[in-house]
Amino acid sequence: MREYARLWRELIALCLRRYPGSTVFLIGWHVVSTVMFAAVGLTLRALVEATQAGTVTAIGVAALGAALVLTLNLGVEHIAYLRTIHLVERISLTEVEPRILRACAELPQVRHLEDPEFLDRVTTLRGQSGAVVDWAWAVLQAVSATIGLLVALAVLGGVNPWLLALLPCAAVQLAMERLGRKKIAEEDLASAEDLRLHRELYDDICVNPAALKELRVYGAAAQAIKLQAEAWERVTRSRARAALIAAGWSSAGWLVFGGGFTLAIFLVTAAGRPGDIILAVSMGVQFRNVVEHALHRSMQVGGYRRLLGPYLWLMEYARTHRDPADAAPPARLRRGIELRNVSFTYPGTTKPVLEDLSVHLPAGAVVAVVGEYGSGKTTLVKLLAKMYAPDSGSILVDDVELSALDTAGWRASMSAAFQDFGRYCTTFEDSVMMGARGDLNSTVRDADAEALVSRLPDGPATELGRRFGGIELSEGQWQKVALARSGARPRPLLFVLDEPTASLDAPSEHAIFTRYARRSRELAALNGAISVIVSHRFSTVADADLILVMAAGKLVESGRHDELLTRNGMYADLYGIHAAAHA
Numbered sequence: 001m002r003e004y005a006r007l008w009r010e011l012i013a014l015c016l017r018r019y020p021g022s023t024v025f026l027i028g029w030h031v032v033s034t035v036m037f038a039a040v041g042l043t044l045r046a047l048v049e050a051t052q053a054g055t056v057t058a059i060g061v062a063a064l065g066a067a068l069v070l071t072l073n074l075g076v077e078h079i080a081y082l083r084t085i086h087l088v089e090r091i092s093l094t095e096v097e098p099r100i101l102r103a104c105a106e107l108p109q110v111r112h113l114e115d116p117e118f119l120d121r122v123t124t125l126r127g128q129s130g131a132v133v134d135w136a137w138a139v140l141q142a143v144s145a146t147i148g149l150l151v152a153l154a155v156l157g158g159v160n161p162w163l164l165a166l167l168p169c170a171a172v173q174l175a176m177e178r179l180g181r182k183k184i185a186e187e188d189l190a191s192a193e194d195l196r197l198h199r200e201l202y203d204d205i206c207v208n209p210a211a212l213k214e215l216r217v218y219g220a221a222a223q224a225i226k227l228q229a230e231a232w233e234r235v236t237r238s239r240a241r242a243a244l245i246a247a248g249w250s251s252a253g254w255l256v257f258g259g260g261f262t263l264a265i266f267l268v269t270a271a272g273r274p275g276d277i278i279l280a281v282s283m284g285v286q287f288r289n290v291v292e293h294a295l296h297r298s299m300q301v302g303g304y305r306r307l308l309g310p311y312l313w314l315m316e317y318a319r320t321h322r323d324p325a326d327a328a329p330p331a332r333l334r335r336g337i338e339l340r341n342v343s344f345t346y347p348g349t350t351k352p353v354l355e356d357l358s359v360h361l362p363a364g365a366v367v368a369v370v371g372e373y374g375s376g377k378t379t380l381v382k383l384l385a386k387m388y389a390p391d392s393g394s395i396l397v398d399d400v401e402l403s404a405l406d407t408a409g410w411r412a413s414m415s416a417a418f419q420d421f422g423r424y425c426t427t428f429e430d431s432v433m434m435g436a437r438g439d440l441n442s443t444v445r446d447a448d449a450e451a452l453v454s455r456l457p458d459g460p461a462t463e464l465g466r467r468f469g470g471i472e473l474s475e476g477q478w479q480k481v482a483l484a485r486s487g488a489r490p491r492p493l494l495f496v497l498d499e500p501t502a503s504l505d506a507p508s509e510h511a512i513f514t515r516y517a518r519r520s521r522e523l524a525a526l527n528g529a530i531s532v533i534v535s536h537r538f539s540t541v542a543d544a545d546l547i548l549v550m551a552a553g554k555l556v557e558s559g560r561h562d563e564l565l566t567r568n569g570m571y572a573d574l575y576g577i578h579a580a581a582h583a
């Protein structure tokens with residue numbers, strides 16, 4: 001409960017800071033509106049009593065008061081409604097949505113992507129930042145409307161105590177509504193996985209080019225559409241069931257409230273004076289709307305909690321998963337990187353992907369990692385990039401635990417072309433430089449991407465990616481963009497190329513490796529940088545200072561090309577197969 005109170009204060013303070021005028025006006029209106037409903041009945045009763053007494057001045061004052069109250073009730077209420085919408089939209093888009101995005105983007109590792117609890121909560125929050133801000137105002141409105149209702153009940157109770165029976169009737173109604181909301185919240189969380197599946201399949205069927213091609217080739221589109229429909233069917237079925245149960249509770253509640261209200265008004269009408277009857281009837285006519293408003297905002301407050309729970313959970317998750325490490329990475333590597341008995345299993349799985357891996361990567365070395373498919377090469381690279389932490393063992397950077405190095409600082413000290421590189425729909429230049437301040441021309445040259453740039457209609461300023469109106473590139477061209485990006489950072493300590501030329505032709509591959517090998521040597525002389533190249537092509541790795549041969553998560557051999565050939569082990573076998581295939 002305390003965390004909700006803190007969040008509420010935080011959101012209102014945010015509104016005050018960004019839009020002080022609107023916020024003060026709205027808070028002021030919510031205070032004034034607590035007496036507005038009762039004021040309608042009281043001014044109309046005063047008008048009737050002044051008319052009965054025949055006092056012209058009293059009639060004039062009462063009529064003016066009633067007109068003012070009615071105008072405020074209708075006019076200012078509408079302005080307050082519009083201001084609230086504006087405020088909620090602005091604050092959610094400029095403050096709360098970025099907080100949600102930052103909470104995800106600044107997580108130091110990528111472990112959370114395998115955590116269904118994390119994914120379900122982030123899915124629930126998608127596009128819902130407005131609801132988080134609206135909740136803060138709904139709380140204020142619910143409180144203001146509830147106080148207004150109590151003031152009105154005090155006035156009505158003064159007229160006839162039977163009218164107080166409206167309060168327990170409303171309480172029963174609220175309790176029944178709550179049961180229904182709880183059911184809806186439970187079903188929402190339970191169906192989050194199906195909802196995610198439905199959206200991902202939609203993307204695969206309609207806009208994801210990689211999946212789209214395969215669905216066509218394998219004739220699996222109909223099956224994917226069927227699975228998508230089934231996922232949606234499960235979502236809607238469970239939501240409809242919850243909505244029906246909630247509606248049942250709600251209707252029963254309204255029945256109780258409506259019955260009590262009708263009886264109370266009947267009793268007052270039977271015994272009241274003309275002024276009191278006008279008061280009871282005028283307030284009675286609006287009473288249902290006022291109760292509904294108070295209930296609606298109160299229910300919204302409760303309903304929004306299904307989003308506030310995940311929101312607070314995410315903020316707490318981001319806070320507790322913040323990088324505790326603060327040691328600065330070295331400016332240059334002296335000893336290098338050492339892996340000691342490193343083991344790793346992906347979250348949610350049981351089979352270790354890396355087992356008891358120990359190896360020293362000397363400063364300034366070009367290290368090649370080879371091995372069968374699925375042997376753990378990419379996983380090793382992910383551990384070096386601190387995307388995951390080893391389950392046991394340690395990784396030392398110049399004798400300092402990698403886990404103790406500030407993650408953002410370590411990432412700023414490395415550069416990488418990952419196997420599953422991103423395709424960013426922005427200009428070629430932005431896609432390559434991505435915040436780096438290196439020289440675009442030499443970066444393009446090293447990635448052998450000069451011919452690609454010369455073919456782009458607007459050169460480096462060309463927008464890439466057809467999805468947002470740019471031009472589409474081939475797989476190999478996208479890979480060159482990713483490669484160029486990895487070369488844009490001027491002085492990385494760790495330079496990772498994970499299958500950097502898998503989509504490229506042989507001449508391109510040769511040109512790139514010659515340049516990157518030269519660059520690696522230059523970097524090594526500059527700051528002792530280590531280059532790690534994962535490749536299936538043995539011609540590529542023969543010149544490496546150290547070759548690591550992986551098999552089923554284990555390091556089976558390591559050494560230079562000649563040493564490994566002499567050893568006549570797995571490397572020699574694989575090299576032989578490769579050489580024969582390319583003879």
Ligand SMILES: Nc1ncnc2c1ncn2[C@@H]1O[C@H](COP(=O)(O)OP(=O)(O)OP(=O)(O)O)[C@@H](O)[C@H]1O
Nearest residue numbers: 114346349353371372373374375376377378379380
């Ligand atoms: N995110 C993940 N969650 C669970 N298992 C994973 C994940 N990523 C990879 N694996 C598994 O870990 C093992 C090693 O994968 P990894 O990508 O490291 O191998 P690799 O040697 O790089 O393979 P390739 O040569 O095909 O790129 C594989 O069995 C793979 O299925």
